Amino acid sequence: MARHERTPCIHRWVLSEPNMATVRGVCRRCGARRTYPSGLELPQATSEYEELAASRLVLAAEAVSPEEHALV
DSSP: OOOOOOOOOOOOEEEOOOBTTEEEEEETTTOOEEEEEOOOOOOOOOOHHHHHHHHHHHHHHHHSOHHHHHHO
16 A cells, blocks of 8 residues: 655645734645734824924924034
8 A cells, every 4th residue: 555645735825814923724625724924013192292292303404504504
């Protein structure tokens, strides 16, 4: 009788949509399952006031003349 040796599967992962911090994967050949980190970072919520204050700082820095900038 011939002996059949099982070779390891070269996985072909089918990934699901990211769910918060993880992505689920299923091998389309053997059905193995695996969880991957999604790599997605949720943006920090900022108030409109914080965004406005930050943009004003940028505009103020651009408005300073080179001589005045050297003094700052």
